[in-house]
Amino acid sequence: xxxxxxxxxxxxxxxxxxxxxxxxxxxxxxxxxxxxxxxxxxxxxxxxxxxxxxxxxxxxxxxxxxxxxxxxxxxxxxxxxxxxxxxxxxxxxxxxxxxxxxxxxxxxxxxxxxxxxxxxxxxxxxxxxxxxxxxxxxxxxxxxxxxxxxxxxxxxxxxxxxxxxxxxxxxxxxxxxxxxxxxxxxxxxxxxxxxxxxx
Amino acid sequence: xxxxxxxxxxxxxxxxxxxxxxxxxxxxxxxxxxxxxxxxxxxxxxxxxxxxxxxxxxxxxxxxxxxxxxxxxxxxxxxxxxxxxxxxxxxxxxxxxxxxxxxxxxxxxxxxxxxxxxxxxxxxxxxxxxxxxxxxxxxxxxxxxxxxxxxxxxxxxxxxxxxxxxxxxxxxxxxxxxxxxxxxxxxxxxxxxxxxxxxxxxxxxxxxxxxxxxx
Numbered sequence: 304x305x306x307x308x309x310x311x312x313x314x315x316x317x318x319x320x321x322x323x324x325x326x327x328x329x330x331x332x333x334x335x336x337x338x339x340x341x342x343x344x345x346x347x348x349x350x351x352x353x354x355x356x357x358x359x360x361x362x363x364x365x366x367x368x369x370x371x372x373x374x375x376x377x378x379x380x381x382x383x384x385x386x387x388x389x390x391x392x393x394x395x396x397x398x399x400x401x402x403x404x405x406x407x408x409x410x411x412x413x414x415x416x417x418x419x420x421x422x423x424x425x426x427x428x429x430x431x432x433x434x435x436x437x438x439x440x441x442x443x444x445x446x447x448x449x450x451x452x453x454x455x456x457x458x459x460x461x462x463x464x465x466x467x468x469x470x471x472x473x474x475x476x477x478x479x480x481x482x483x484x485x486x487x488x489x490x491x492x493x494x495x496x497x498x499x500x501x502x
Numbered sequence: 503x504x505x506x507x508x509x510x511x512x513x514x515x516x517x518x519x520x521x522x523x524x525x526x527x528x529x530x531x532x533x534x535x536x537x538x539x540x541x542x543x544x545x546x547x548x549x550x551x552x553x554x555x556x557x558x559x560x561x562x563x564x565x566x567x568x569x570x571x572x573x574x575x576x577x578x579x580x581x582x583x584x585x586x587x588x589x590x591x592x593x594x595x596x597x598x599x600x601x602x603x604x605x606x607x608x609x610x611x612x613x614x615x616x617x618x619x620x621x622x623x624x625x626x627x628x629x630x631x632x633x634x635x636x637x638x639x640x641x642x643x644x645x646x647x648x649x650x651x652x653x654x655x656x657x658x659x660x661x662x663x664x665x666x667x668x669x670x671x672x673x674x675x676x677x678x679x680x681x682x683x684x685x686x687x688x689x690x691x692x693x694x695x696x697x698x699x700x701x702x703x704x705x706x707x708x709x710x711x712x713x714x715x716x717x
Contacts, residue, residue: 331612337677339612340669343619347627348662350620355631382613386620401708481651488655497663 305391305406306453308399312460319405319456323385326411330381338379345372346383350390353397369445370438370486373414374422374501375493381411405456413449417441425490426501435491442486443479450475549585553578623665630661 311319334342352368372380385407391397398406421441428434454468493500557574564570609617634657645653 327613331610334612336612337673339615340619340673341666343616343623344627344662344665344669346616346620347623348658350624351628351631354628355635382616383620386613386617389617390620390624484648484651485655485658488652489659492656492659493663496659497666500663500666 305388305398306402306409306456308402310460310464311402311405311456315456315460316401316405319402319408321404322408323381323404323411326378326381326408326415327385330378330383330411333378334382342376342379342383343386345376346387348372349384350387353391353395366482366485367410367446367449368482368486369410369414369449370417370441370482371489373416373418373445374425374438374441374490377418377422378415380414380418381407384410384414409449409452409456412452413445416448417445420444422501425494426498431491431495434494435487438490439483439487441483441490443483445486446475446479446482447472450479546582546585549581550578553581619669623669626668627661627665630665631658634661 349368352366376383388407392399421437425434425437450472454471457464457468560574561567561570
């Protein structure tokens with residue numbers, strides 16, 4: 304999901320940083336100081352998600368938790384992801400420092416979109432099946448949206464990346480299903496055990 | 503100033519073409535910093551030992567020996583540049599003083615606290631999640647695919663909840679001790695000349711690469 308350093312054009316890098324700064328400003332304003340430890344916790348969880356591999360047949364994949372982050376943190380997802388992505392860039396060279404703005408924008412917007420679309424519905428619903436169905440859609444949609452945005456950024460940087468952009472979206476479809484499943488179970492469990500956890 | 507000039511010339515060599523002048527100018531930067539910061543000499547020697555292997559391999563496998571050698575030299579110089587700049591920025595103050603550096607860079611308070619708490623939370627969560635996953639693997643090694651995801655989701659959510667209650671207790675403790683105003687005990691400091699030079703060089707280098715690549 305991370306776009307590597309040196310791939311995007313200057314104008315797209317600047318656009319990404321502008322979007323990220325706007326998201327960070329709103330996110331920091333809306334994040335209550337008393338809830339900052341929870342935000343940090345989710346940020347750590349997002350960081351760790353990339354380190355936990357799950358075996359799928361002969362291969363393995365890792366999750367991103369975009370939808371759970373959005374559904375739990377709301378607008379706070381922007382600063383939480385910014386810190387996690389910054390640490391990933393510094394410690395593991397996932398993505399990079401110049402492209403951090405674009406990566407944060409892509410993941411933040413995907414995560415925030417599912418919160419704005421499904422957050423209220425999931426919070427107010429009493430039906431377990433409906434909650435899990437909505438959470439599944441949130442999980443899958445967040446990945447597809449992030450892959451689509453990454454594809455758009457790549458194509459806008461250079462039209463030669465169009466094929467690569469299509470491949471990015473197609474390659475993320477299986478992950479979208481897995482992420483949808485995990486999100487459904489996770490949000491279903493949280494809704495039952497700790498409904499106050501969902502924003 | 504020397505660093506800024508070297509960075510710009512180096513950026514030119516990356517974007518336009520690698521000529522001898524640019525290589526010489528770029529190699530001045532490591533020499534300059536080695537005089538200023540001799541403690542990075544040892545890791546730099548190790549890095550260049552690996553670079554030497556890379557240069558020889560490139561020279562031998564490149565269609566033209568001389569071109570391969572020059573390509574290797576360019577890559578080695580870039581490795582040196584990246585290492586020096588990043589070691590200066592990230593490790594110059596040490597982990598304990600990162601908060602102080604963030605204050606100097608005018609990073610918003612919430613973001614600073616979030617950064618430190620996240621940094622701290624990674625180890626705590628990693629240990630818990632790892633222990634939970636290991637015990638899961640030992641108890642039920644032959645789970646089906648869907649059941650595996652279901653169990654993983656439940657384990658992760660329960661770790662999140664446990665850690666959350668712990669973090670809520672931590673927040674209450676911080677507030678009882680006087681709130682986030684007294685969060686850090688590190689002394690507030692200011693950027694010294696070396697920090698300013700390195701920072702300016704890094705910014706110029708980054709901007710030059712963006713502008714020259716996409717002009």
